[in-house]
Amino acid sequence: MEILSLVLMSVVAAATPLLFAAIGELVTEKSGVLNLGVEGMMLVGAVVGFAVTASGGGAVLGVSAAAAAGSAMAALFALLTLNLLANQVATGLALTLFGIGLSALVGRGFIGVPLDGLPHLAIPGLSDLPLIGPLIFGQDALVYLSFVAVAAVAWFLTRTRAGLILKAVGENPAAAHRLGHSVLRVRWLAVLFGGAMAGIGGAYLSLAYTPLWAENMTAGRGWIALALVVFATWRPGRVLLGAYLFGGVTIAQLHAQSAGVALPSQFMSMLPYLATILVLVLISRDAARIRLNAPASIGKVFHPGG
């Protein structure tokens, strides 16, 4: 029982950074912007969050700083692609490369610095329940925040006028512009939100998952977050499912490796990525659904003309 509980806890920990990054990217993409810089924004968030926390700023300030750092990276992207009409794919790739280098530079002094992980919630009685106690009532605050974020994004997209405008801008920016909605403003906000979420996702890695700073510690999670959004056909519920599937297989293969399963470790490390993409592709094959959920204008430069 004890072991199962620990395993499930580590699944949650492995899924959470992915969930943050993917739900942020989902909002960005719904507005019609493809930001391939998620990996870079996560890394910068991870190092900034770690640096602020380790320098005595405390976890709350650390996470906030990580969100701000992610947004700052996103702002750079938004300025280039939205105002200066640069190509989104090229700019996003550059942002990732930039983030890798920048985070390594900032993080030089923090390699090997020890840090306590984020405090876990402890409700006397409830958190001590076997299995579900720690799982449901004993997580750290960011895990709960990630669930709140998914629910909030789902609610925002389906129930609010602002969410409707966001979807409209992603679907047909020219028409939204003609109806008097500011395409640039909506996209800027969506990109900034995506950056903040990627930053928090990165901070979760360095503050809670490991917790330490290592160069390039996201190890491709930014890319899997991008893939999650597409294979989840831009639906928050499926992003949640995909993130936990990824977390689950990550932990399962780690345990399988330590239990000495006779498969090359490289193959095992590959499994989470493979399984996540495979499952999401299989459950999201319906062409009409994809057409209905995919933001039609994604990746295209919009120039309001005049």
Place this chain on the structure above:
Amino acid sequence: MIDGHSHEGPPPRLTLRGVVKRYPGVLANDHVDLTLEPGEIHALLGENGAGKSTLVQIVYGVVKADAGEMRWNGRPVAIDGPAAARALGIGMVFQHFSLFETLSVAENVALGLETGAADMAALSERIADVSTRYGLTLDPGATVYDLSVGERQRVEIVRCLLQDPQLLIMDEPTSVLTPQEADQLFETLRRLAREGRTILYISHKLDEIRRLCDRATILRGGKVVAACDPREETAQSLARLMIGVDVSPTRRADGGADQIGDELLRVEGLSMPAANPVSTPLKGVRLSVRRGEILGIAGVAGNGQNTLLAALSGELPAPRVDAIRFEGRPIGLLGARARRDLGINFVPEDRLGHGAVADLSLADNALLSGWRRWSLVRRGLVSFAKSKERAEHVVERFAVAAPGAHAAARSLSGGNLQKFIIGREILQNPKLLIAAHPTWGVDAGAAAAIHKALLHLAAEGAGLIIVSQDLDELFTLADRVAVICAGRLSESRPAHEVTAEEVGLMMGGLFDAAIVRGGGAPSETGDARHGG
């Protein structure tokens, strides 16, 4: 004669005086004056490029005028954006709809409203209310993606009406409608005008302007050249005002039937899945075209035209090799290039992207289509000089307004690019030409030139298949007319035996009644064995 000041009673709804808009190299609006009265349906008439669009975009605040004065209900106003225009009470229904396909009708309407309208249930009720009042049947919960073009237009109109506009601008509203849908629209517009609303109706369809409008202002080359009562004009006189020269009608001579030869193309039992998720599968399509004959295929967009065109052009192979026979030879499995080699040329619906590569020059676009027939490639090397020569020949023969063969396809106006594409295919001397919507969005002058070229091609013995939504066009060109609806193609009938109303009914799906009444068309020898 257009003067807002010499006016008695209520002030005009909208007065424009001396409006000027200059784009690099062209004066789009040259001191335009326009007065719109309450309760009138006012036509704005002109060819493509006459300045109609620019003018209404100025009124709607999308484009800013360089000079000129605008008065709204007698008071001077400056409209600096669509939101400001809507706040004044100006609504606009665009030619290319401003709809969001993946959202519901109610959501689409909500996006056009200024206020929060977060309560979708209440909004749906208001939509239902307006749609019953004006005879615009709509289901607020439906996804726009599933709607027909006519229904989509209703969404746009209802979206405008919910803001209670005093001026409603309609940009070429009937270009996508069946005759019945157009009649319904006219009824709605008349009702709106009776309530005192002003309608500014943009079109180049002369007949409907004569039927619908109280007054007409005619633009040519950015200037107002005339204002008249269209009910007192003939289509001929309006056309003369609009184009500046007489357009000779290109009605197909009834004697054309004499030149019709033996069978060229036969399609039988062609059923296949949709070409893409937004088109319709085909169900047992049967048709035949003979040499020198023009077969017109009418139908509301989205009823399987795309799939049929893909199957005929070879972009999608037919499921069986003998579903399509050309000169007796089964060609169902041949690809587009092999069919072009046989002499089947194709003019797709989408000019930029399908018919031509937007960023390539006209010479390169000539090369892409005609490289085999014109032998533009020798031992794997392209002869650019020869492709340039061919493109220049097309430009010259078809009077394409373009700076030369080096001009990018994107830089041409829609009508000129269409003339180029059609000319490019015709000059390859096709045995069979398949053309989709050959004059869609093309002005009257260019349309007449295109029609003439197509008729000339048929007179020289080629077979033609023309897919179009424009019934006038089909009746002008076609020897026989068939209707496609929900993936089924009706029997074809001689064009002079059917009326537009009958075709309209068939376009609306009332197929069987029309077919039964029509009986077997004489040219359809359905079970004739064809020698190969």
